[in-house]
Amino acid sequence: MRAIVIGGGVAGATAALALRRIGARVNVYEAYEDPAGDVGSFVSLAANGLRCLDSLGCLDAVRDAGVEVDRQRMWSAGGRLLGDVARGRRESDTLRSVTLMRGRLVAALREAAAGSGARIVTGERLVRIAETPEGVTAEFAGGARDTADVLVAADGIWSTVRGQLDPAAPAPRYAGLYCVSGASRMDGVEPGVFNMTFGRNGAFIHVTAGGEVWWSAQIADPAEPDRDGVGDAQWLARAAASYREEAVPSAVIAATTRLHPTVLMHVADPVPTWHGEHTVLIGDAAHPVGAGQGASMAIEDALALAAALRSESSVAAALRAYDADRRPRITRVLGTAEDNRGAKRAGPVRRRLRAAMMRIFVPMFYERATAWLYAYEPARLAQ
Structure with a gap:
């Protein structure tokens, strides 16, 4: 065949x-x-x-x-x-x-x-x-x-x-969610645990991996964001603003050392x-x-x-x-x-x-x- x-x-x-x-x-x-x-x-x-x-x-x-x-x-x-x-x-x-x-x-x-x-x-x-x-x-x-x-x-x-x-x-079609993801350096995150916080503006995920904390801020937004001309600093600021009232996600985002490409979710x-x-x-x-x-x-x-x-x-x-x-x-x-x-x-x-x-x-x-x-x-x- x-x-x-x-x-x-x-x-x-x-x-x-x-x-x-x-x-x-x-x-x-x-x-x-x-x-x-x-x-x-x-x-x-x-x-x-x-x-x-x-x-x-x-x-x-x-x-x-x-x-x-x-x-x-x-x-x-x-x-x-x-x-x-x-x-x-x-x-x-x-x-x-x-x-x-x-x-x-x-x-x-x-x-x-x-x-x-x-x-x-x-x-x-x-x-x-x-x-x-x-x-x-x-x-x-x-x-x-x-x-x-x-x-x-x-x-x-x-x-x-x-x-x-x-x-x-x-x-x-756009699903009403987009994901800003990155890696952070911080202590106190238990290894072997996939954490999901149901926040006020979406769901926040974080997990330890190879000495880093990988995270993904899934942000609810009915309007599809325009990615043209938006840099890492702006995406990071959007994630921080979306989770400013959630203590642990805020701390993880604040310790970010690098970002992954932002992804718009489609269905x-x-x-x-x-x-x-x-x-x-x-x-x-x-x-x-x-x-x-x-x-x-x-x-x-x-x-x-x-x-x-x-x-x-x-x-x-x-x-x-x-x-x-x-x-x-x-x-x-x-x-x-x-x-x-x-x-x-x-x-x-x-x-x-x-x-x-x-x-x-x-x-x-x-x-x-x-x-x-x-x-x-x-x-x-x-x-």
């Missing part, structure tokens, strides 16, 4: 690795020269994503690139503890959530994909795909062409392929068309989920797709099986993600009500309510 993968990020690199496991010949095309470069901030992988990486043989490399995080603590704007739970796992899971810079995750996965025999080409931007009964052809801006039995679109929330599969596909309505006869969307190209599950869901997708291609009699049948397998789970995760975004955008009355409910809900029901997410077991692919 010949496979083209569009996108060399988390979804694309994992798809290449999984497809190599079933014996496919894989070419990966990435528009950027360095897809592991300075894009975004840190990401987290939950137990469900880590099990997938374990089945692909690259769990240790990803662990080495980040830090393990054992607990998640949720705090009110006034500093009251709302819940203390296992981070990204069931209490009984031996796997611990891993937090790492996005670039280091992409680099580890891309190295594993290349080591497995996948060919990775950077600086090639897709402009058109064309399906025939025999396969699919991809055309690139520089004039290159490639043909394959299956094309895997792992080209993110701004996917080119999604619109070519379905011109009526929903377009991404999209459910994408009705995930595949053609020889073309399929995975990861954010099909379902930008958020909720700390974006990377893990993309990794799950890659294994599920490879398993379907291994098991079914034709590519078209495999893509239908993949859709039927993944869509119910993704739909449920999307509902959770929207609830999380709503909590971060909540006004003062709703925020206080939610805090009161969390103090009751988290100790009694959190483990049971999230077990379906973290207990996922991926298909095992042949070496």
Whole structure:
């Protein structure tokens, strides 16, 4: 089987690795020269994503690139503890959530994909795909062409392929949140704990990593900010102003030594068309989920797709099986993600009500309510 993968990020690199496991010949095309470069901030992988990486043989490399995080603590704007739970796992899971810079995750996965025999080409931007009964052809801006039995679109929330599969596909839109992130130097932050404060103007996350404190200020703003001409000092000032009334977030922001690129958060309505006869969307190209599950869901997708291609009699049948397998789970995760975004955008009355409910809900029901997410077991692919 010949496979083209569009996108060399988390979804694309994992798809290449999984497809190599079933014996496919894989070419990966990435528009950027360095897809592991300075894009975004840190990401987290939950137990469900880590099990997938374990089945692909690259769990240790990803662990080495980040830090393990054992607990998640949720705090009110006034500093009251709302819940203390296992981070990204069931209490009984031996796997611990891993937090790492996005670039280091992409680099580890891309190295594993290349080591497995996948060919990775950077600086090639897709402009058109064309399906025939025999396969699919991809055309690139520089004039290159490639043909394959299956094309895997792992080209993110701004996917080119999604619109070519379905011109009526929903377009991404601003989610009412943007993230100013950075690293600080300070004492007194307990290692191994992912802290989330539900502040007056959004949610604030901080966690220790390699002698630093990584933080992300998710700021609620109904008006999409203009990033043109806005420098680090201005973004830092906006974050400080948004969390000036929250003691711990204010202290973390004040100790900042460097900033990561500011990110505007986007969402999209459910994408009705995930595949053609020889073309399929995975990861954010099909379902930008958020909720700390974006990377893990993309990794799950890659294994599920490879398993379907291994098991079914034709590519078209495999893509239908993949859709039927993944869509119910993704739909449920999307509902959770929207609830999380709503909590971060909540006004003062709703925020206080939610805090009161969390103090009751988290100790009694959190483990049971999230077990379906973290207990996922991926298909095992042949070496």
